[in-house]
Amino acid sequence: MLDHTDIKLLALLQKDAHATAQMLGEALNLSSSQAGRRRQRLEEEGYIQHYTARLDAEKLGLAVQCFVQVHLHSHGPETAAGFARLVAAQPEITSAWTMTGEADYLLRVYCHDLQELNALLHEVILPHQAVSRVHSQIVMAQLKGDSPLPV
Numbered sequence: 001m002l003d004h005t006d007i008k009l010l011a012l013l014q015k016d017a018h019a020t021a022q023m024l025g026e027a028l029n030l031s032s033s034q035a036g037r038r039r040q041r042l043e044e045e046g047y048i049q050h051y052t053a054r055l056d057a058e059k060l061g062l063a064v065q066c067f068v069q070v071h072l073h074s075h076g077p078e079t080a081a082g083f084a085r086l087v088a089a090q091p092e093i094t095s096a097w098t099m100t101g102e103a104d105y106l107l108r109v110y111c112h113d114l115q116e117l118n119a120l121l122h123e124v125i126l127p128h129q130a131v132s133r134v135h136s137q138i139v140m141a142q143l144k145g146d147s148p149l150p151v
Helices: 004-015 021-028 032-044 077-089 114-125
Strands: 064-072 093-098 105-111 131-138
Touching: 004 021, 004 032, 021 032, 064 077, 064 114, 077 093, 077 105, 105 114, 114 131
Parallel strands: none
Antiparallel strands: 064 105, 064 131, 093 105
C-alpha cells in the first residue's frame, strides 16, 4: 500500500529518474537512507518497472510518427501469439495495444521517412496471415508529449 510519501517519491522519479537518494530525501523531508530504502522497496514491489532515457525522435532522424490500427480476419491464441511475435521483432513499432472497438490492435510506429513506413506496412504487417487490413494515421504534430502518470 502506498502512502503520501511513496506517491510523492514516484512523482519525483518520473520527473528525474537520476535523482539521488540525497536529493529525494531533501524533497521528501527524509534522510537519504530512508528515501533510498523507499525507492528500493517500490522497485522490488514493481511500482517502478525500469528507468529509461527519453530520446528526441527528430534528432535521431525519425521524422515520421504514425499510429496504425490493425484489423484481423481470424482470432485465436495462435494468431495472437504470432502477431505478438511480429510486433516484438519490429524496432519501428515502439508501442502496441490490443483494443476494444473496430480495430484489434493499435501500433505506435516511428520511421525515418514515408518509404520506410510503406515498407513496414506492405512488406511486414499486411503479409501476416491473420491481418485483413490496416488503417494508418500519420502524426502531423504532437501537442503533448508522453508525460508522467498522474500519481
